Amino acid sequence: MYKEDVLVQFLSGTFHQDISTPEEALAEFLREEDREWISEVADQIAKFLNSGISDEEKDAFIRAHTYIYFPYYNIQPVQWLEQVLEQLRKGLDSGG
Template sequence: MRNRYHHLEELEDFLAGTFHQDISSSQQALDEFISEVTKECLLSTIKDCEELLNSDVTNQEKEDFIQQHAEVYFPEIELTPLQWLYKITEQMQEAVRTK
């Protein structure tokens, strides 16, 4: 499976670097990421997220990828990994409009 996602290394870095075990909440981690990065970085991260979301791999493979790289307890936030990634992508898109 790793070879299928070779082009998504930046997304791996974003998920693991932002949503790690030391965060208080995934929303707080995302808010901090948005406030600390440039508009160009946000656009690049959105592109990386969209590449995974729009890829031709199965939804299960997408969810496995997200779970492998983000330390988020999805039952607590009542979203599936895919729903969560769509949501944070939308939040980043909104942040781009105001940056």
């Protein structure tokens, strides 16, 4: 089971109302956080995405904890979070 507090901390702490773009916020997260925390976040995102809750519930959770207007990016929140996970894993593979 995923740790909701880890996801809330990551989503609300990274993708808040003061960011320029989600891409820049994620790049800053990868630059500034230590590998252990990035790894923990990636692990918890994977567990969340693979959990038994519906995509609609996952979308609602992601929307509730980010300041991202997903229609602007023409993507569903779950699809976006899958891309975030991929970027986190790439960042870990490349050394941050």
